[in-house]
Amino acid sequence: MPSRRSIEVEGFSHGAQPIPAASRVGNIVMTGGVYGLDPKTGKIPDDLDKQAELMFFNLARIMEAAGTSIDRIVKITVFVKVPEGRQAVNKHWQIAFPDPGSRPARQTLHNDHLAANMLVQCEAMAVVE
Secondary structure, three states: OOOEEEEOEOOEOOOOOOOOOEEEEOOEEEEOOEEOOEOOOOEOOOOHHHHHHHHHHHHHHHHHHOOOOHHHEEEEEEEEOOOOHHHHHHHHHHHHOOOOOOOOEEEEEEOOOOOOOOOEEEEEEEEOO
């Protein structure tokens, strides 16, 4: 059985929690919660659109660190704190996955309990070639 490997990226963390950005076993990668943390400032911006943009930016960085890319993501679950979060996610979803014939499955759920000023968060599962 392949061993599990924690995936970390510079400028992204779950604060003081002992949680990696993602975990890889064999050719499967699963993220933890990926959110709009700005790796330059270490802060979550208040702007919803910027959070969605940074969420996908961090997701791409995590996939790369795991040895794959967002093109190999099979499913994404998105959590939004506010209803308008879906529109911001859709905008950046279409930028990240421009080909409608090659997009991951997605589920979007409402979550009032996202931490602090976090308005969007996702988790993803990918397969490494």
